[in-house]
Amino acid sequence: MRSIDRLFEKSSRALAQRTSRRSLLAALGQVLTGAALIPLLPIDRSARAGEAPATPANPKAKAAKAATDDPKSCDYWKYCAVDGFLCSCCGGSSNSCPPGTAPSPITWIGTCHNPGDDRDYIVSYNDCCGKVSCGNCECNRNEREKPMYRPSRNNDLNWCMANADSNYHCSVSVILGVAEK
Amino acid sequence: MRTIVIRAALLSLASCARLFAAAPLPAEHLTVTSMPSDTQHRIYVLDEAFFNEIDARVHLFDGDTYRRLGQIDIGFTPAFNLSPDGKTSVAATTYFSRGSRGTRTDVVEFTDNTTLKATHEIVLPSKRAMTLPTIFTLGFSADSRFLYVSYVTPAASFGVLDPAKYAVIDEIDTAGCVLVIPSGPNRVSSICENGTLLTVTLDAQGHEASRAFSDVFFDADKDPIFAQGVPETNGYAFISFLGEVHEVDFSGAQPAIHKPWSLLAAADKAGHWRPGGYQVGAIQRHLNRLYVPMHQGGEGSHKDGGTEIWVFDLTSHQRVARWPLAAQNLSAVLAIQVSQDDAPLLFAADDRADLAVFDAVTGKLRHVEKQMGQTPWLILNN
Numbered sequence: 001m002r003s004i005d006r007l008f009e010k011s012s013r014a015l016a017q018r019t020s021r022r023s024l025l026a027a028l029g030q031v032l033t034g035a036a037l038i039p040l041l042p043i044d045r046s047a048r049a050g051e052a053p054a055t056p057a058n059p060k061a062k063a064a065k066a067a068t069d070d071p072k073s074c075d076y077w078k079y080c081a082v083d084g085f086l087c088s089c090c091g092g093s094s095n096s097c098p099p100g101t102a103p104s105p106i107t108w109i110g111t112c113h114n115p116g117d118d119r120d121y122i123v124s125y126n127d128c129c130g131k132v133s134c135g136n137c138e139c140n141r142n143e144r145e146k147p148m149y150r151p152s153r154n155n156d157l158n159w160c161m162a163n164a165d166s167n168y169h170c171s172v173s174v175i176l177g178v179a180e181k
Numbered sequence: 182m183r184t185i186v187i188r189a190a191l192l193s194l195a196s197c198a199r200l201f202a203a204a205p206l207p208a209e210h211l212t213v214t215s216m217p218s219d220t221q222h223r224i225y226v227l228d229e230a231f232f233n234e235i236d237a238r239v240h241l242f243d244g245d246t247y248r249r250l251g252q253i254d255i256g257f258t259p260a261f262n263l264s265p266d267g268k269t270s271v272a273a274t275t276y277f278s279r280g281s282r283g284t285r286t287d288v289v290e291f292t293d294n295t296t297l298k299a300t301h302e303i304v305l306p307s308k309r310a311m312t313l314p315t316i317f318t319l320g321f322s323a324d325s326r327f328l329y330v331s332y333v334t335p336a337a338s339f340g341v342l343d344p345a346k347y348a349v350i351d352e353i354d355t356a357g358c359v360l361v362i363p364s365g366p367n368r369v370s371s372i373c374e375n376g377t378l379l380t381v382t383l384d385a386q387g388h389e390a391s392r393a394f395s396d397v398f399f400d401a402d403k404d405p406i407f408a409q410g411v412p413e414t415n416g417y418a419f420i421s422f423l424g425e426v427h428e429v430d431f432s433g434a435q436p437a438i439h440k441p442w443s444l445l446a447a448a449d450k451a452g453h454w455r456p457g458g459y460q461v462g463a464i465q466r467h468l469n470r471l472y473v474p475m476h477q478g479g480e481g482s483h484k485d486g487g488t489e490i491w492v493f494d495l496t497s498h499q500r501v502a503r504w505p506l507a508a509q510n511l512s513a514v515l516a517i518q519v520s521q522d523d524a525p526l527l528f529a530a531d532d533r534a535d536l537a538v539f540d541a542v543t544g545k546l547r548h549v550e551k552q553m554g555q556t557p558w559l560i561l562n563n
Contacts, residue, residue, distance in 0.1 A: 081481070106335065132281040135232040143481035147408035148312055149359045149372045150401050151335050156408075158258055158311035162334060165282045166275070166311070167257065168234060 074139035078123055080112035081145045083155040084171035087128055089137035095174045097128035104129055104159040108152050110144055111179050120179040126172050129160035134170040216295055219267060221522040225561040227261050227314050228554025235281055240553055244526045244538050247548050251297045258311040260318030265325055267563035268294055273309055273319045273330045289330060301347045305340060308332035313459060314559040315409040317360035327387055329361040329369050341387040350387040355379055360408060364431035372408060376400055378436050398427055398438045411462035420456050422483045442498045444473060453477045457485040459558040460516035465525050465541055469495045472527060474514040486513025486532050504544040511537055518560035530557040
């Protein structure tokens with residue numbers, strides 16, 4: 001297991017070295033618990049900059065028309081860039097993988113705005129791995145998501161790629177901390 | 182009573198007459214249907230099978246007869262492409278030894294398109310890019326001497342394969358740049374995070390001879406290009422989230438990047454029109470036309486499908502048509518492709534998995550093929 005951890009650490013560090021490291025660990029340092037789950041990736045602090053979220057143009061690509069507090073709803077504020085199946089509908093929760101699956105140690109980090117307390121939160125989008133895709137509660141939101149040439153902002157990649165069982169099952173969104181404005 | 186007996190006798194006679202008149206059905210022979218000859222209206226529709234993602238497949242479909250011709254199985258989060266002569270399909274995919282779990286095997290599989298039988302394979306290192314399908318995750322050199330496959334672990338590199346000897350030749354590091362854009366007999370370009378293209382030139386044996394970066398031509402923060410390209414005569418058109426078109430000529434030793442132009446007039450920008458989907462453009466070379474699925478959106482809407490297809494002249498950069506889709510009872514279009522013959526067809530797959538066939542000149546809807554798999558996200562043709 002340790003060798004696997006080292007492998008993940010090596011690949012995460014390699015990725016971080018190739019990408020912008022502005023303001024990387026300032027916030028992460030306060031929340032580095034469960035190191036195996038925390039990827040060493042840059043943080044997008046541009047949460048509220050720029051344009052408003054999209055208006056939904058098709059039923060699959062649900063944008064944040066109403067950020068609800070229901071973790072089984074794609075409109076839940078924490079899911080602002082989840083593209084996959086919600087683990088909350090697959091036996092897990094918004095921050096817990098379903099039984100029998102394994103979290104992806106490498107992943108990407110974004111920022112979502114919680115309208116409940118008007119704060120921006122840094123969230124880690126992890127995939128849960130080792131079983132075939134769950135198929136429930138498909139959610140396709142892409143706020144500030146970038147194409148795969150910017151992997152630290154991309155949700156098209158299967159982040160189970162480095163797991164021993166790299167099959168993709170579902171996605172979670174884990175709060176890492178408050179994004180300082 | 183007598184009447185009943187007479188009626189029964191007449192009925193019985195009538196039944197016997199029918200039996201005597203109708204010849205019995207002949208015995209049938211169980212056969213296997215042969216693939217029809219290839220045509221320019223054949224398409225290969227990649228169904229990611231997202232709801233049970235280890236079971237992706239390619240549906241072959243004929244745009245003239247509207248017949249489904251057959252299927253190629255392509256596993257988990259596959260890459261897929263055709264050989265330059267169109268005779269071979271290649272898929273780079275992953276299998277697990279126990280179906281959905283177990284030992285991972287990454288492999289490139291070759292299928293003979295005249296029989297739809299798998300013929301050969303190349304086992305890869307377990308590094309294959311597991312991502313959305315584009316033509317830039319797996320592709321042949323122009324002369325078919327080499328086959329290139331994109332790796333992401335997430336460290337980025339690509340594999341050089343020998344499709345004649347079915348062997349891995351080399352792995353070439355592309356740190357900061359991803360995907361494989363083949364050009365000429367021995368060049369591979371990748372899209373870089375800093376807005377450039379990296380071009381690696383290979384020697385005759387398939388190993389790196391040199392590498393060079395292009396100038397910066399897009400801004401990944403302000404207006405990223407989709408990580409895909411629309412094939413045109415000498416290269417590809419790269420479309421950005423905000424509707425800029427970056428045409429790149431790959432016919433020379435290094436890519437030549439043309440001045441970008443916009444899909445959007447001022448009124449279109451005010452209306453928040455944008456390109457979007459999973460395969461966001463198709464070019465008909467003889468008509469000199471670019472087709473793009475367009476929607477009204479904003480930040481984060483880049484995977485929303487098109488509610489209209491817009492048609493542009495590639496010389497004047499003017500829009501020459503817009504084809505609304507709701508009126509045709511189509512949902513948002515996620516992937517489009519066009520044939521290159523003199524009577525071209527435009528194919529469009531929507532987010533209900535329906536496949537529409539249009540006349541690419543007039544926009545007239547010819548056919549809707551319902552339920553082309555679960556999640557048809559890429560359409561290829563010769």
